[in-house]
Amino acid sequence: MSLLTILFSLAVERYVDAVGLLRKFDWSISFANWVKQKLSRSEFWNDTLGLIAIILLPVFLCAIIYNQLYDALGLLGFLFSLGVLVYCMGPQRIQHATRLYIDAGEHEDEHSLKSYAIEILGSNPPGDAKELNRNICEKILVSTNENLLAVFFWFVLLGPMGALMFRIAGVLYYDSQKENEEQNNEQSEPQSEKQSSDYTEFNNSARLLYAILLWLPAQLTTLAFAVTGSFIDTLQEWKRRLPNDYLDPQESDDTLFHTGLKSLQIDPETHAFDIATVQDVLALSWRSIILWITALALLTLAGWAG
Numbered sequence: 077m078s079l080l081t082i083l084f085s086l087a088v089e090r091y092v093d094a095v096g097l098l099r100k101f102d103w104s105i106s107f108a109n110w111v112k113q114k115l116s117r118s119e120f121w122n123d124t125l126g127l128i129a130i131i132l133l134p135v136f137l138c139a140i141i142y143n144q145l146y147d148a149l150g151l152l153g154f155l156f157s158l159g160v161l162v163y164c165m166g167p168q169r170i171q172h173a174t175r176l177y178i179d180a181g182e183h184e185d186e187h188s189l190k191s192y193a194i195e196i197l198g199s200n201p202p203g204d205a206k207e208l209n210r211n212i213c214e215k216i217l218v219s220t221n222e223n224l225l226a227v228f229f230w231f232v233l234l235g236p237m238g239a240l241m242f243r244i245a246g247v248l249y250y251d252s253q254k255e256n257e258e259q260n261n262e263q264s265e266p267q268s269e270k271q272s273s274d275y276t277e278f279n280n281s282a283r284l285l286y287a288i289l290l291w292l293p294a295q296l297t298t299l300a301f302a303v304t305g306s307f308i309d310t311l312q313e314w315k316r317r318l319p320n321d322y323l324d325p326q327e328s329d330d331t332l333f334h335t336g337l338k339s340l341q342i343d344p345e346t347h348a349f350d351i352a353t354v355q356d357v358l359a360l361s362w363r364s365i366i367l368w369i370t371a372l373a374l375l376t377l378a379g380w381a382g
Contacts, residue, residue, distance in 0.1 A: 160236035209349035226293035305339025
């Protein structure tokens with residue numbers, strides 16, 4: 077069932093353009109802020125326990141709906157599971173936008189090129205073409221794990237509840253990172269400083285939880301890069317970076333970026349990143365996804381045979 081759901085989700089991601097508009101996670105941030113305000117006076121809850129409560133409530137609701145639908149009719153449970161998985165594969169459709177970016181680059185359409193770059197990066201792109209293509213390559217490699225393979229990993233382990241848990245944890249982590257960046261770049265009022273300090277432990281817990289959920293899928297994604305690219309080069313880079321990326325999402329993302337480039341035998345310090353490089357990185361991403369699907373299919377067949 078997991079294999080079929082993942083295959084259908086990839087088809088929806090590939091061919092249904094409107095799916096990107098449905099991925100709104102503002103509700104999870106609003107809910108988290110509401111809970112933090114209610115529990116901010118309690119040091120006991122304004123920490124890991126508060127974070128777990130915020131995540132488990134929607135996950136528990138998802139479990140109830142899924143079990144009720146599955147018990148009523150297996151097809152309804154499958155459709156609900158598919159909907160949750162597609163919803164959690166995001167929020168951005170990086171692979172789809174990258175294909176459009178490559179097409180615009182090949183046709184030298186500067187206006188479309190910039191538009192798709194903004195969609196991929198989520199911010200104004202750098203003016204230098206080499207730096208822009210480098211950033212897009214990094215986004216592809218990181219999102220291969222974050223938007224797809226890590227979601228599939230937790231979906232296979234825990235069903236739609238696992239996919240939802242991973243996505244909410246990611247949303248809360250990036251929201252806390254955004255708050256930290258705003259505090260560092262702007263002059264804060266005393267009251268806002270006090271409020272932000274009240275949530276320091278909560279934000280640290282969000283980072284730690286997301287790092288834990290992200291780490292193992294990231295290692296498996298790196299292994300997929302090695303198998304589908306230059307194994308020796310990838311393995312050497314992986315070993316060099318492995319001791320540094322524990323419990324730090326940014327380090328895990330950095331490892332994915334550099335091992336992905338090494339699998340293509342690209343030196344990020346000297347390589348001239350261009351549209352062809354972006355195309356090669358996107359191809360590596362899809363080869364890794366296909367490898368995961370193949371491995372899951374073999375495990376499914378082994379289970380049936382057993």
